[in-house]
Amino acid sequence: MDQSTASPEERQDADLPFDVFSKRCPSRGLLEHATGRWGSLTLGALYEGSLRFNALRRRVDGVSEKMLSQTLHALERDGLVHREAQLVNPPRVDYELTPLGREVAERLLGLIHFVEGRMSEVLAARERYDAAREV
Amino acid sequence: MDQSTASPEERQDADLPFDVFSKRCPSRGLLEHATGRWGSLTLGALYEGSLRFNALRRRVDGVSEKMLSQTLHALERDGLVHREAQLVNPPRVDYELTPLGREVAERLLGLIHFVEGRMSEVLAARERYDAAREV
DNA sequence: CAGCATCCTATCCGATACTG
DNA sequence: CAGTATCGGATAGGATGCTG
Numbered sequence: 001m002d003q004s005t006a007s008p009e010e011r012q013d014a015d016l017p018f019d020v021f022s023k024r025c026p027s028r029g030l031l032e033h034a035t036g037r038w039g040s041l042t043l044g045a046l047y048e049g050s051l052r053f054n055a056l057r058r059r060v061d062g063v064s065e066k067m068l069s070q071t072l073h074a075l076e077r078d079g080l081v082h083r084e085a086q087l088v089n090p091p092r093v094d095y096e097l098t099p100l101g102r103e104v105a106e107r108l109l110g111l112i113h114f115v116e117g118r119m120s121e122v123l124a125a126r127e128r129y130d131a132a133r134e135v
Numbered sequence: 136m137d138q139s140t141a142s143p144e145e146r147q148d149a150d151l152p153f154d155v156f157s158k159r160c161p162s163r164g165l166l167e168h169a170t171g172r173w174g175s176l177t178l179g180a181l182y183e184g185s186l187r188f189n190a191l192r193r194r195v196d197g198v199s200e201k202m203l204s205q206t207l208h209a210l211e212r213d214g215l216v217h218r219e220a221q222l223v224n225p226p227r228v229d230y231e232l233t234p235l236g237r238e239v240a241e242r243l244l245g246l247i248h249f250v251e252g253r254m255s256e257v258l259a260a261r262e263r264y265d266a267a268r269e270v
Numbered sequence: 271c272a273g274c275a276t277c278c279t280a281t282c283c284g285a286t287a288c289t290g
Numbered sequence: 291c292a293g294t295a296t297c298g299g300a301t302a303g304g305a306t307g308c309t310g
Contacts, residue, residue: 018254020247021176023197027254031247035170037302041156053272062158064304069273079260090271091310100256107249111242112155112166119153119162121235125214172282188292199284204293225291226290 030078034104038063038071043080043097043105044112050084050096080104165213169239173198173206178215178232178240179247185219185231215239 018027033039038060045051045059057068072095075081080101084094097105115122153162168174173195180186180194192203207230210216215236219229232240250257 018251020251021180021194021196026258027247027251030250030254030257031175032172034250035175035246037167040166040170045156059156061156065273066305067303070303077261077264078257079264080257085272089310091273093272100253103249103253104246107242107246111170111239111246112162114238114242115165115169116153116155116162118235118238119165122165122213122215123161126212129212129214200293201285201295202283205283220292224290226293228292 033071033074033078034080034108036071038067039075040108040112042068042071042075043101044109046081046095046097047102047105047109050094053093053095056095075101168206168209168213169215169243171206173202174210175243175247177203177206177210178236179244181216181230181232182237182240182244185229188228188230191230210236 019025020027020031034043041060041063042056045056051059053068053072056072057063057065060068063071072081072083076083079098082096082098082101084096086092086094154160155162155166169178176195176198177191180191186194188203188207191207192198192200195203198206207216207218211218214233217231217233217236219231221227221229
């Protein structure tokens, strides 16, 4: 686009090979896996340490077996989560973050804790918004 | 805000009133609005400055009129985006981040730029994963 | 315990048409 | 320009039943 005269301020997203704002960029898919309804909570839960399937399921309150399985597959495929299966009976499988996954989870948790801390503001904004329309 | 005796390290998520990991916490809804497919891109686009509806639509490549409208309503209701309408003809409406929205967008952009920068690792992980199963 | 397969519903979302 | 309304296909996601 503009590779000769871009200032340092513009460079940030001017000539990156991957730009999430363009329709066909694969980074959108990753972002959706990582920030999706279950993806963000799964990464957040695993940040504290490795967990087995059912422990994870209890930690991510409300996730179904199917969705957790699907989410873990996507995150494993993207290289954010590592699956460690032991061939014992009963079976034991541990999930843990990869180094890359840790970095993503860190940023995600920063966001999560931030919004948790500001929920009262959000709730108030919602009430104001709703009150203004139901007249 | 900090009226308990929790240490600074624990305070963050030890006794917060809002916990995104529990099923019925309203912070989940906010997180989904902010990190959803179009929410994150909309907030990211508005971080650079206020934009009009159609400019925003062009910036968030691929978003439909309907989804952008819906996304903006949700973000406005949550108090992350401010809608400024001028009663002129043709109509002119500007969207901009609220102070709270800026803080969310900042963290979101941190994540976005991070994943953009690591996409090659992710793509490689995906190839490895796919190659391992199609045997 | 750690899952996969199937069915079914709710919602997401794009396309199209229309309004002030 | 800045939206709203409606339709229909695609997908997310819950419930249930089964396997190693």
